[in-house]
Amino acid sequence: MCGLVCIVSPEGDLASQELEPALRALHHRGPDGTGSWISSCRRVAMGHTRLAVMDPDGGAQPMHGSDGRLHLVANGEFYGHEVIRASLRRDGHGFSSRSDSEIALHLWARDGAGALPELRGEFAFAIWDQARGELIAARDRFGIKPLFYARHAGRVLLASEVGALFEAGVPRRWDRGALAEHLVLCHPPDGTLFDGVRQVPPGCWLWTDGRDIRIRRYWDLDWPTEDELTKDVDRSGHLAAVRDAVVDAVDVRLRADVPVAHHLSGGLDSGAIVALAARHGAPRTFAVRFDDPHFDEGAAAEATARAVGARHSEVLVDAGSSAGRMGDIVAKGQMIPENAHGIARLLQSEAIRAAGFRVVLAGEGGDEMFAGYPQTQRDLRLSTVPGDVVRDDTVRRRLAASPAGRPLLDIADRMGFLPGFVLDRYLGVGAPIQGLLAPDFAAEVLAAQPCRDMFADPHVQSQLYGRSPFHRGSYLFAKTWLANYLLAAERLDMSCGLEVRLPFLDHRLHDVVRRTPLAWFSGGVDSKPLLRAALRNDLPAVLQAGTKRPFLAPPAVSDDATLSRIREVVDGGALDDLGFFRPRQVRDLLEDVRALPPGRRAGHERVVQVLMGIVGLTDQFALTG
Structure with a gap:
């Protein structure tokens, strides 16, 4: 890289x-x-x-x-x-x-x-x-x-x-228009x-x-239409093809003229990659550990490392190491964060680089490829359970009754339903941030129509037409949130001179997985059953079964020292000249958050992170409004 x-x-x-x-x-x-x-x-x-x-x-x-x-x-x-x-x-x-x-x-x-x-x-x-x-x-x-x-x-x-x-x-x-779209959902892919x-x-x-x-x-996701998905698929043959594609995606990414390391969490995606890499020798793995036991996956990661014979290291991320790094995440990532994952990612990348590595394999893309997100499972149910369409209509009626929800209705009308990740973003950021916006900018946000030009593109229309809600939602997610937010972690890694390779985001693997019958993406209590079934003979017992284990970092707002730093920035007048926010309302929010017990502050994390991201980017690049 x-x-x-x-x-x-x-x-x-x-x-x-x-x-x-x-x-x-x-x-x-x-x-x-x-x-x-x-x-x-x-x-x-x-x-x-x-x-x-x-x-x-x-x-x-x-x-x-x-x-x-x-x-x-x-x-x-x-x-x-x-x-x-x-x-x-x-x-x-x-x-x-x-x-x-x-x-x-x-x-x-x-x-x-x-x-x-x-x-x-x-x-x-x-x-x-x-x-x-x-x-x-x-x-x-x-x-x-x-x-x-x-x-x-x-x-x-x-x-x-x-x-x-x-x-x-x-x-x-x-x-300003792109920022307004971002607060509703995300700016378009271009x-x-x-x-x-x-x-x-x-x-x-x-x-x-x-x-x-x-x-x-030159390429697009090209999901099959619902009619094409009705064709019979041989399950054993398909699972073998998925397995071969995953193995190949990992193997080609292990080739380098320098040593290669691996991210390892307590979940399936990074664990599966490490297990497949172990076929070629003992992998070198790095796991993040948190001092908050509610978020720490260190024990599960260590169990996977032992099972595959990895040489394992841990990177401790505690409140003290996090408090002073929020500014670094914005400056190095050149993006607006919405959680504390970026701090953990940066500290992990710094540790891997300090250990002498320039290349690392990671598990991003597994949730996108194998329907691992809860909101993706909602879209999947809309595609396979007729009664869930009624519930989607109920959500849309409630949004219509709220001025803050109306920008989402345009997305729902163009998509034919409201994708789960769009609703999740609205509930976490779009709705709660409205009361903090300056009147003029609040009006711009309410009038925003995210991805309007993208939806007007005949090619995009052809990619959505005839597809299931699951595939339509996956298409929109890939073109907006995946490329413009999740994959922006690349900037954090590269700020350390570290190349991160993502086997699950491989177009040959996608070409196999996209033909999967929808029912095979869900079932029972196990998350990502398609991936587990395809790799059933490759995974150690510790990874064979389990529910979805998302990688979550402790909310920054749970730490009083971090909140104090944020309040210092706001009190210093950082919001006064931006024209995006009402400073008094922001100060009141921070006081309300601080008055809560640390364990009850997580619901405010995304909004506070967005606020500080906008302030940080303004300062980092000397941006004008």
């Missing part, structure tokens, strides 16, 4: 030093080397910061084709690159390194945009075509690796992080919270000559 930045100027007036501020902002993503290149026509400048994982002694970037036509910067990993490299060599392509990134350069030379379906992994890359005078930039199918862009001063700029764009001169402003800053959506690629910008899609 690395950092990249590109500037395209149709006027041919670029100077090499223009990349330097952005590259400094991306140094944490690539502490092992920095490279830059500017074309002879001065129309494009490309920069790269490198985390050396494959071919540490070679593979410096930018990379250049032998004929001087194509030039590449890449972030991420391309799996199965050995097979592709062999194919390219048979076609006469010569390689200058063993780096996986170089295959993208040669594939594009041979196949153009037809190269994209051949690439597997988590990646973002850009290629300048000197002959055509155009830049293309592509992002992986699930949006694991970020790729932001903006127009500024007659130029097009791209970078791995928003902060790098700001350092390159892009104005630092909130997008948007951000910052005015003028966009992102290449997952599974898409960008074309630009410095004047025009075009976005094109």
Whole structure:
């Protein structure tokens, strides 16, 4: 994993030093080397910061084709690159390194945009075509690796992080409309919270000559229609196919020229990955431990580690270590958090990097792939239990009676039902935050229509039409909350120079799982029965059965020291000039929370985290409203 930045100027007036501020902002993503290149026509400048994982002694970037036509910067990993490299060599392509990134350069030379379906992994890359005078930039199918862009001063700029764009001169402003949409649900897959800053959506690629910008899609989730799901599926054969796909997704991600570590919690997802990795030797595992026994999964993680013969380490996260890190989560993650998970994630990543690792496998994507979330199970019931449709209609009528709930009705009308994660977000953030908003901004939030343009896209309509509520809800979740919030933990990991690989977010695995009959995603008391059944001969007894065990960190608001720090920020006037909130109402909320016993404060966690995230981003980037 690395950092990249590109500037395209149709006027041919670029100077090499223009990349330097952005590259400094991306140094944490690539502490092992920095490279830059500017074309002879001065129309494009490309920069790269490198985390050396494959071919540490070679593979410096930018990379250049032998004929001087194509030039590449890449972030991420391309799996199965050995097979592709062999194919390219048979076609006469010569390689200058063993780096996986170089295959993208040669594939594009041979196949153009037809190269994209051949690439597997988590990646973002850009290629300048000197002959055509155009830049293309592509992002992986699930949006694991970020790729932001903006127009500024007659130029097009791209970078791995928003902060790098700001350092390159892009104005630092909130997008009030996007923030309003975020408080209702989430901004769309091509948007951000910052005015003028966009992102290449997952599974898409960008074309630009410095004047025009075009976005094109090369992949989508393509869930089967309800009619297609009625076809008979051989259960034993399907489970074997799921098992083979999971094993392959893990195995390809174990390949690196540096040691590989593993996240391990008390749950099934990370435990299954570690169990499969143990087929190749004793895995090196790292588990977070909390000093609050209600949240600590350390004993369960240790039991899994013992069962598979892992070499296990623990990372203690207590109230003292958390109290001073809320600002770091916002600054390094460049996002608005909604819980204390980010603090635990950052401390874990720091510990793994300090132990000498640059690569770690993690279990994110398991809940998305195998219907592990409670709200996903609600959508599943709507798809399989006719009576639950009546309950969904009841929820919609109640929302219609509340002004704060009306923005959700537009989503429900377009989706044909109200997805469970949308309702959960409304109850946790959208409704309770209304009373804290400044009147003008509150009106903007009530008028917000999240993802309106996305729903108007004929392609998106074709992806939703004829699908079950479960698949429609999964599609919306993947395009909004997964890519724009959950996977933003990538920025926290990369702030430590740590590459996190996610086997469950693999498009070949998805292609197998998407054909699963809906009834196989639920049943009995076990969570993710499809995954458990597929891996029944691979999992140790401790993972064979169990209910859903979500990874939860102790709420920050439960700690008095953390609340005091938050109150200091508010009393210092941080909210006064933003125009988003009513400072007195925020102070009253904080006093009300502090008056509660620590065990009863969790219901306020998400709103307080959102408040501090907005304050923190404003301060970190010197944003104006």
